[in-house]
Amino acid sequence: MRPLSDTETKVMFKKIMKYIGERVKLLIKRPDGNYCFRIHNNRVFYVSEKHMKLAATMPKDMLVSFGVIFGKFTKTKKLFFLHITALDYLAPYAQSKVWIKESSEQHFLYANHVMKSDLARITDGTPRNAGVIICNSKDVPLGFGVAAKSALECRHAGPVAIVAFHQADLGEYIRDEDKII
Amino acid sequence: MMEEVDGTLRVQQIIAQADRELKSTQVDKDIPLETDPGNLSVVDINYFDESCMRNVEEREDILASIGRDSVQQLISHMYSLQRTTIDNQPFIIVPNSVTKLPREKPIPKPKPLTRWEKFALEKGIKSKKGRDFKVWDDVAQEFVPRYGKLRVQLDKEKNWVMEVPDNADPYEDQFAKAAEAKKERIAKNEFQRLRNLARAKKTGMPGVGVLRTDTHDTNELKKAMHYSLASTASLGKFQPALRGEVPVKGFTYNAGKSVDKPFTGDVRAESSNAMKILGRINRPELSNDQDVIKKMEKKILDEEIEERRALKLSGRRSKRGGRLVSKSGAALASLTEGQMGDRTSRKRYLEKQRQQAEEAKTKGKKSGGKGGKTPKTGNKRKDKSLFIVSKKPMRTASGRIKNVVKKRQR
Numbered sequence: 001m002r003p004l005s006d007t008e009t010k011v012m013f014k015k016i017m018k019y020i021g022e023r024v025k026l027l028i029k030r031p032d033g034n035y036c037f038r039i040h041n042n043r044v045f046y047v048s049e050k051h052m053k054l055a056a057t058m059p060k061d062m063l064v065s066f067g068v069i070f071g072k073f074t075k076t077k078k079l080f081f082l083h084i085t086a087l088d089y090l091a092p093y094a095q096s097k098v099w100i101k102e103s104s105e106q107h108f109l110y111a112n113h114v115m116k117s118d119l120a121r122i123t124d125g126t127p128r129n130a131g132v133i134i135c136n137s138k139d140v141p142l143g144f145g146v147a148a149k150s151a152l153e154c155r156h157a158g159p160v161a162i163v164a165f166h167q168a169d170l171g172e173y174i175r176d177e178d179k180i181i
Numbered sequence: 182m183m184e185e186v187d188g189t190l191r192v193q194q195i196i197a198q199a200d201r202e203l204k205s206t207q208v209d210k211d212i213p214l215e216t217d218p219g220n221l222s223v224v225d226i227n228y229f230d231e232s233c234m235r236n237v238e239e240r241e242d243i244l245a246s247i248g249r250d251s252v253q254q255l256i257s258h259m260y261s262l263q264r265t266t267i268d269n270q271p272f273i274i275v276p277n278s279v280t281k282l283p284r285e286k287p288i289p290k291p292k293p294l295t296r297w298e299k300f301a302l303e304k305g306i307k308s309k310k311g312r313d314f315k316v317w318d319d320v321a322q323e324f325v326p327r328y329g330k331l332r333v334q335l336d337k338e339k340n341w342v343m344e345v346p347d348n349a350d351p352y353e354d355q356f357a358k359a360a361e362a363k364k365e366r367i368a369k370n371e372f373q374r375l376r377n378l379a380r381a382k383k384t385g386m387p388g389v390g391v392l393r394t395d396t397h398d399t400n401e402l403k404k405a406m407h408y409s410l411a412s413t414a415s416l417g418k419f420q421p422a423l424r425g426e427v428p429v430k431g432f433t434y435n436a437g438k439s440v441d442k443p444f445t446g447d448v449r450a451e452s453s454n455a456m457k458i459l460g461r462i463n464r465p466e467l468s469n470d471q472d473v474i475k476k477m478e479k480k481i482l483d484e485e486i487e488e489r490r491a492l493k494l495s496g497r498r499s500k501r502g503g504r505l506v507s508k509s510g511a512a513l514a515s516l517t518e519g520q521m522g523d524r525t526s527r528k529r530y531l532e533k534q535r536q537q538a539e540e541a542k543t544k545g546k547k548s549g550g551k552g553g554k555t556p557k558t559g560n561k562r563k564d565k566s567l568f569i570v571s572k573k574p575m576r577t578a579s580g581r582i583k584n585v586v587k588k589r590q591r
Contacts, residue, residue: 024459
């Protein structure tokens, strides 16, 4: 377990900023305590200072997880992949959201892309390839995605056209239990 | 009689009382205590009722009495051991420890077999150690050493003649050749010995000799560059990084160390650092910094100078910018008013004079006589030229005016 180096922090922030933009600051500096990012076995954990210090007492090879796993770096640390476990921390600060109809919730939760026919609403001014949080009609966050079309284009798109690419969904907690950690 | 009886009774009473107060030096336990005077230890494996530990007041006393008994046993045992006096000090000779203690360190691993040992095992070669040091030599008719200085001398004497083989050059020195071959064999053996050592210790072996730089192979050149960077007294610590050089971990000094940050407990410092990094992410690629502008200007200027230099060295005079004129020639011309200096500079000087004269006329007409003067510069040093021209011009034999120009001593 060690703190992230500058390059690693940069790569990670860039990824997170795709979804929540400048509000990353709210993750770094929180009013309710000191939270920090730690990297362990190429996985990034978001953890409060107190728990981090407790976890630091564990031997490295025995430590599996602590705090919340945000994502994973590739071996060469060039790419950072966000995990579904970070959803709770990113959803409240999301810049662009996509709301899907109740009938197509299951469709998305089985790792399918969001199509125009599933789309209920989309945040105005979402550019293409922006990071989006996909929510259901009751505003419960279901997962992450990338906007395939900008908000304007969505209006004119056909019913089968893909509106948002699926990246992570809540169904992964059941499907990919072992990969979550 | 009564007093004596009383006295003895009294004494007995006192002794009895004392006995009661002082605890006995005899220790009787169900299981006898094992003493190991070698380690000064006593082992008490009698039944111990742990429920007594719960009572805070009692337990200290109980534990103290158990401890006291054990120590008493040990000391009684010690008194029965052999005694000596060293420097008028009484000592008890304590026997060796009886308890078997576990190993402090793990069992040593067997040494890995060397390359030769493996080979010898495979082939079934047995060591030739224990051979006779001296060998019978028929020529000398005596026992000569198998190796060593004397053997070398004898061999030299034996081989006073060396045959030139058929395919060899007749003028080749066979003795020198043999000596060279022997040197090479020794060097090869030494190299292999060191290589085996390095293999055994798993340390890297330095490259053979000096790396050559006259190759076109980029890998070799890179290797040579890296080694040369580290070949300073401080092992490359203060060598400035070359432009475009990627620091290689394990090779370049201090490479890869930025990633291994010490594990800081200061989360606040980390968060402020993270904020800084955030700020840097959003900065646009091209900055309007003055430094950047200066850099670009300098770059452009350097490029221009290079171009001009290249043109000067190129063939065509028209591209060069005309005939080559030396600085000194131009200086001479201006100082001696067109009398000295090379032809081109004199020509140019006279041209300039003519132009200035015309300008002076036109300016004079406009502003009424005050136009021609040039403003004085503040720097006195700049006013004084490099050359001193003699005030009185000399005349050559033909009558031509010749000014003597001397360089000013600074």
